[in-house]
Amino acid sequence: MIKGKSVPAILAVDLAYFTAGSLIFACSVKLFAAPNHFAPGGLTGLSTVINYLTGLPTGMTAFVLNIPIFLWAILEIGYKLVGKTILATFLSSAVIDIVGSLVPQYLTPYTNEPLLAAICGGALEGVGLSLIFLRGATTGGTDMLARLLGRRFRHLSMGRLMLLIDLVVVLISAVAYQSLESALHAVVSIFVSTRIIDAILYGTDVGTGKLLYIISEKSEEIARQILVDMERGVTKLKSVGAYSGREGEVLLCALRRDEVHKVMDIVHQTDENAFLIVGDAGSITGEGFRQAAKDDKTLKELMAKARSARKDKK
Numbered sequence: 001m002i003k004g005k006s007v008p009a010i011l012a013v014d015l016a017y018f019t020a021g022s023l024i025f026a027c028s029v030k031l032f033a034a035p036n037h038f039a040p041g042g043l044t045g046l047s048t049v050i051n052y053l054t055g056l057p058t059g060m061t062a063f064v065l066n067i068p069i070f071l072w073a074i075l076e077i078g079y080k081l082v083g084k085t086i087l088a089t090f091l092s093s094a095v096i097d098i099v100g101s102l103v104p105q106y107l108t109p110y111t112n113e114p115l116l117a118a119i120c121g122g123a124l125e126g127v128g129l130s131l132i133f134l135r136g137a138t139t140g141g142t143d144m145l146a147r148l149l150g151r152r153f154r155h156l157s158m159g160r161l162m163l164l165i166d167l168v169v170v171l172i173s174a175v176a177y178q179s180l181e182s183a184l185h186a187v188v189s190i191f192v193s194t195r196i197i198d199a200i201l202y203g204t205d206v207g208t209g210k211l212l213y214i215i216s217e218k219s220e221e222i223a224r225q226i227l228v229d230m231e232r233g234v235t236k237l238k239s240v241g242a243y244s245g246r247e248g249e250v251l252l253c254a255l256r257r258d259e260v261h262k263v264m265d266i267v268h269q270t271d272e273n274a275f276l277i278v279g280d281a282g283s284i285t286g287e288g289f290r291q292a293a294k295d296d297k298t299l300k301e302l303m304a305k306a307r308s309a310r311k312d313k314k
Contacts, residue, residue, distance in 0.1 A: 004251060007151075008144050010258040012100060013135070014084065014087075014123055014135045014137075015091075016261075017091075017131045017132065017135045018088045018131075018132055018137065018150060019091060019095070020128075020130070020131050021088075021092070021127075021128045021130070021131030021132040022052055022088070022091045022092035022094075022095040022096075022128065023128070024124050024128030024131070024251075025044075025092055025094055025096070025125055025128030025129060025132075025139070026059075026092065026095045026096040026098070026100075026125070026128075027099060027122045027124055027128075028040065028100040028122075028124035028125040028128060029044060029058065029096055029099075029121075029122075029125075030058075030096065030099045030100045030103055030107070030109070031047060031099075031107060031108075031110060032109070032117045032118070032120055032121030032124065032189075033048060033111050033117075033121045033189065034044070034048045034051065034052070034058065034100075034112070035109035035111050035117075035148075035296075036108075036109075036110075036114045036117040036118070036121075036179075036185065037173075037177040037182050038109055038117075038121075038173060038182045038183075038185040038186040038189060039113070039169050039170060039172070039173035039182075039186050040121065040125055040186065040189050040190065040193070040195075041142060041166035041169055041186065041189075041190045042139075042141035042143075042165070042166065042169065043062050043065045043140065043141035043142070043145075043169075044058070044062045044092075044096070044139070044141060045164075045166075045169045045170075045173065045186065046117035046169050046172065046173075047059070047061040047062040047065065047173060048063065048173075049169075049173050049176045049177075050175070052176060055210070056073075057097045057100070058096050058097065058100060059092070059093035059094055059095070059096035059097035059098075060093060060097060061099070062089075062092075062093050062096070062141070063089060063090060063093035065141075066093075066144075068143060069140055069144050069145050069148070070082060070086055070089075070140065070142070070144075072148055072282060073147075073148060074305055075083075076148055076208065077229055082144075084135065084136055084137035084189055085137045085139070085140055085144060086137050086140075087137065088135075088137040088138065088139055088140075089097070089134045089139050089140040089141075091126075092128075092132070092139050093283070101158075109237050110149045111304065112128055115183065115185065115188065117185070118185040118188040118189040118192070119188060119189070119192055120187070121156075121189050122188065122189035122190065122191065122192030122193040122196070123192055123193070123196055125183075125189065125193040125196075126192065126193035126194070126195070126196025127196060127198045127200065127201075129193065129197055130196065130197050130200035132137070133197065133261050134200075134261075135262060136265040136268065138266065142162050142165045142166055143162065145161075145165060145264075146162040147229075148276070149161050149280050153296060156164040163287065165170070165311050169186075170183050170186045170187060170190075171183065171255075173186055174186075186254065198257055201261065205280040209254055209255060209256055209279055209280075209281040210256075210257055210259075210260050210279065210280065210281060210282070211252065211253070211254055211255075211256065211278070211279040211281045212251075212252070212253045212254075212260065212263055212264075212277070212278055212279075213249065213250055213251070213252060213276070213279070214251040214252075214253070214267055214274060214275070215239070215248070215250055215251075215274065215275040215276075216251070216267065216270070216271040216273075216274035216275070217271065217273075218270050218271040218274070219236070219248075219249045219250075219251050221270050221271075222251060222266065222267055222270050222271065222274070223236065225270060226251075226253060226263055226266060227247065227265050229262075229266060230255075230259060230263060230266070231252070232253055232254070232255060232259070232263070233251040233253070234250045234251050234252070234253050235253070236250075236251060236252075237249065237252055238250075239252040245275055252270060254281060260278060264276060264278075
């Protein structure tokens with residue numbers, strides 16, 4: 001039981017979200033991206049290119065490309081954190097091929113204006129993927145691969161690794177489609193989808209990060225997993241329950257916006273009854289975030305005011 005819900009009920013909700021998200025994502029790929037010859041990034045984007053060149057089913061190809069990544073992820077981070085992603089990837093891949101089979105008879109792809117197709121396709125992709133992310137899963141591909149590569153290339157952030165992988169896919173699509181416009185439309189689609197995902201998962205505010213407060217009886221295990229799997233620092237704050245009087249710990253963790261759902265997944269997998277608070281951080285400076293920069297002009301002004309104040313006192 002988790003928060004009054006049985007495991008079958010939770011799985012049913014997961015399946016409902018995964019199915020709805022997969023259907024919307026499939027429409028993005030088959031009605032907008034593939035017909036207009038641009039890749040929406042990730043392994044699904046690469047699969048649309050392979051489909052264009054060879055005729056192989058897009059969804060099946062995406063799932064096959066993900067299999068080595070899943071095996072690597074299971075060895076690296078364990079099956080518990082990969083199980084939902086495998087299910088979501090399988091569903092999304094199957095639905096993409098189902099929608100693709102319906103396109104010739106029942107659905108009409110939009111091919112009038114490629115730029116509008118990129119915007120609409122990116123918006124649908126963002127909504128579809130957000131529904132999957134909301135239930136603690138991903139569709140594999142870029143997200144999972146970047147996380148695994150981050151363990152080997154520690155000097156590169158997750159965001160940069162994801163951007164590099166998507167950039168490689170976009171370049172491959174430009175060569176395959178023999179069109180620079182194809183690459184530009186893909187960039188527009190990726191930009192729109194990421195903005196939609198941020199808006200749905202974290203609201204429309206433009207913060208530079210998020211703060212997570214975690215209260216759990218398994219704080220040591222959670223902190224260790226965040227340090228190892230996410231490579232993010234965790235601060236332990238001493239706490240005392242006002243009602244119970246018991247001493248404990250509150251974990252404080254600063255994250256980038258796209259990392260929140262991953263840490264939440266770690267917490268819920270470790271402790272079903274953990275208490276989480278997610279807050280906005282208007283500015284985060286330090287290692288792994290924005291580097292602190294000295295404003296010489298401001299410092300000079302402050303020093304001048306201090307000297308003036310000392311002269312006035314004399």
